[in-house]
Amino acid sequence: MEAPVPDWSGLPADILISVFQLLECPDLLRSAAVCTFWQKAYSMFRRSGVCPSQQTPCLLYCTEAAGAKALGMYSLSERKSYSMPLPEPPISNWIGSSHGWIVTMDEKSDLMLLNPITGDKITLPPVTTMEHVKPIVNDDGVLEKYKMSFYDGELPRVEDTPYACPLDRYGDLVYLKAILSSDPSAGECTVMLIHQPYAQLSFAKVGDAHWNWLQMHSFYADCIHHDGCFYAMTAAGAIDVFDLNGSSVVHRRILPNLVRMLEKCYIVQAPWGDVLQIIKEESLDPEQPDGETYVTAYEVYKVDFVELKRVKMRGIGEYALFTGKSTTSCFSLKDHPGLMANHLYFTHDDHDELLSGKDDPRDIGVYDLENDTRTNLVDPEPWRTWFPPIWCTPNLAKAGFPDDNGEAQ
Structure with a gap:
């Protein structure tokens, strides 16, 4: 029976x-x-x-199969691709991903937070409220271009020749990466933006009317939010802490420059508590005679804030790292068994390469930190080259901020 x-x-x-x-x-x-x-x-x-x-990261991308009004999503937990509708209005690029939200820009390079799963949207202050930007309007008062000034916070101020930039081109040229302090669905959230000129920092809290420029230093490579503060790392390995919780910004440099300027580096807080630096190095492939083929390697270091140094790690054990335009992250395989231990999942995020070669192939894959080898994430690769694919950890929570009509979403 x-x-x-x-x-x-x-x-x-x-x-x-x-x-x-x-x-x-x-x-x-x-x-x-x-x-x-x-x-x-x-x-x-x-x-x-x-x-x-305990959601496992997915890869968001544009694809010919999904069309202009949809996104592809590759699930690492299932090793399977899906498509989902892309909410209106159209976006022209994305520059960050945190807590399940992506930081997108429109045809005027204004920034917006978008949850691709729920479709929730949160507008951010306009481009024209940033420190280095002035609007250029025609005789009818219609915005035509942005004028970007080139200076940093050093005094006396020295300015290079300003640049007049088309509206839809400005974001691609200027925005390097955006990081969120927390899940916007749950309440307050601050967006930290790394931007040109000179890879400086500006921030805005959700609901603010303008961006706030942090003029202390330049040439930042990455940033995370940790213990209520932003930890920003320069391309020379220095780490600055920014406390934005009071009436004025509190800034401290807690780690000095440790190395020469690097091409690409990242900062992440590990689940076990340490702060890690990840260094990406590219060198000519000796096995390729053309002399134009590069091989990529990653090294992971633990930051010692007491001795003011960093210590190279042999591996990260039962954890996986994620780098790219998304917030640099570290996940435990105990909670995410679909990932590979002691591996680094990377997307193509070199700003100059993305800008100069929108139709070029993207370097996306998985790097074995023990054997120093890499493999493709999926074969054949389903994504178009623009927008560059980005990691996103799905978030199904609905936002409670007002929409453009003043109603709760």
Whole structure:
């Protein structure tokens, strides 16, 4: 006699919701299609504002198959690609990803936060409120270009010749990376922007009317939010801390320059508490006779704030690193078994290369920190070269900020 088929539709709602909290994003979205009861439980779960924990990063990209109004999403937990609609208005690029939100720009290079899963949007202050930007309007008062001035915070101020830039070109030229302090869905959030000229910092809190320039230093390479402050690292390995919680900015340099200027470096807080620096190095491939082929290598260092030095690590054990335009991150394989231990997942984020070669192939893959080898993430690669693919950790929480019509989203 065959055992009866379990009736999963009879699960109590509270148990079902507890199960939902454990699911990866693709499984959770599919769960609503199981039956009417599950669909109701799923809707109740989404309205509760509770977001499933321990989501594994996905790769967002544009693809010919999805078209201009959709995004591709490659799930690392399932090793499978999906497509999802791209909310209006159209975006022209993205420059950051944190807490499941991507930092996008429109045709005028104004920045906006977008949750690609829920479609929630949060506008940020306009370009013209940034320190180095002035609007150029025509005789009818219509905005035509931006004039960018070239100076930093050193005194006496020395300015290079300003540059008049088309509206839709400004963001690609100027924005290097954006980092969020927290999940905008949950409340207050600050956006830290690394930008030209001279890789400086500006920030804006959600709801602010303008950007705030941090003029202390220049040539920043990466930034994270840690223990209530922003930790920004320069291309020479120095680390500055910015406390933005009071009425005025508190700045401290807690690590001096350690090396010569690097081509690419990253900062991340590890789950076990240490702050790590990741160095990306490119060198000519000796096995290629053309002399124009480069090989990429990554090295990971632990920062010692007591001895004011960094110590090279042999590996990161049962953890995986993520680098690129997204916030640099470190994930435990205990919570994310679909990832590979002691590996670094990278996307192409060299600003000059992305800018000068929008149609060039993108360097995206997985780097083995033990064997110093790399593999492609997926083969064949489904993404178009523009926008450059970016990591995003799905977030299904709905935002509570007002939309453009003044209503809660």
